[in-house]
Amino acid sequence: MAKITEHFTYEEVVFSQTASRYDIDNTPSEQELEKCTIFAQRILEPVRAHFGKHISPSSWFRSQALNEAIGGSESSQHCKGEACDFEVSGVSNKDVVKWIYDHLSFDQIILEFHDEKDPNSGWIHCSYRQGHNRMQCLRSYRDKNSRVHYVVLDLSNHIVESRNDEDEDSASISKDSNDEYLAKDNIFVRIINAIVALFNK
Numbered sequence: 036m037a038k039i040t041e042h043f044t045y046e047e048v049v050f051s052q053t054a055s056r057y058d059i060d061n062t063p064s065e066q067e068l069e070k071c072t073i074f075a076q077r078i079l080e081p082v083r084a085h086f087g088k089h090i091s092p093s094s095w096f097r098s099q100a101l102n103e104a105i106g107g108s109e110s111s112q113h114c115k116g117e118a119c120d121f122e123v124s125g126v127s128n129k130d131v132v133k134w135i136y137d138h139l140s141f142d143q144i145i146l147e148f149h150d151e152k153d154p155n156s157g158w159i160h161c162s163y164r165q166g167h168n169r170m171q172c173l174r175s176y177r178d179k180n181s182r183v184h185y186v187v188l189d190l191s192n193h194i195v196e197s198r199n200d201e202d203e204d205s206a207s208i209s210k211d212s213n214d215e216y217l218a219k220d221n222i223f224v225r226i227i228n229a230i231v232a233l234f235n236k
């Protein structure tokens with residue numbers, strides 16, 4: 036087992052049942068592997084250290100061929116080595132998401148298909164980009180017609196509002212200034228509304 040960080044291995048980065056089954060090459064480039072290593076350093080190792088539990092990555096790096104084979108999104112961050120799906124043994128997926136939200140810098144975190152009644156249901160998708168982290172927190176669910184939806188995750192004790200994927204301003208917000216930014220944003224919106232109301236009188 037070739038280690039990429041203290042607790043994570045190259046084998047975990049490239050592991051895929053689909054790739055094995057259909058003999059799909061899932062070898063990352065040097066640059067992609069470096070991003071996977073950074074992900075392990077910035078997200079997985081701190082999460083492991085905090086909870087003191089084993090982490091099992093279920094889907095990490097995906098070559099274009101593998102991503103197509105499993106029907107992944109074209110812009111999937113898994114293909115760049117920026118994203119990983121995982122769970123922490125014995126810890127509710129939502130609690131893991133909350134801890135990451137409070138303590139780490141990340142690009143996007145999705146609580147995937149989690150049922151509040153079952154703490155172990157679903158999994159966590161998390162991505163990390165160097166220098167351009169959006170701190171976007173979502174959850175996914177299926178409607179009655181099995182259509183998948185992504186909505187902003189409502190974390191109690193946090194002001195979480197809809198953020199635009201492509202918004203470069205919100206992309207550069209650091210973790211520390213994040214809540215403050217949202218507070219300012221609210222005040223700004225209130226002022227604009229007040230001015231509009233004044234003109235409408």
Ligand SMILES: [Zn+2]
Pocket residue numbers: 094113118119120160161
């Ligand atoms: Zn994922």
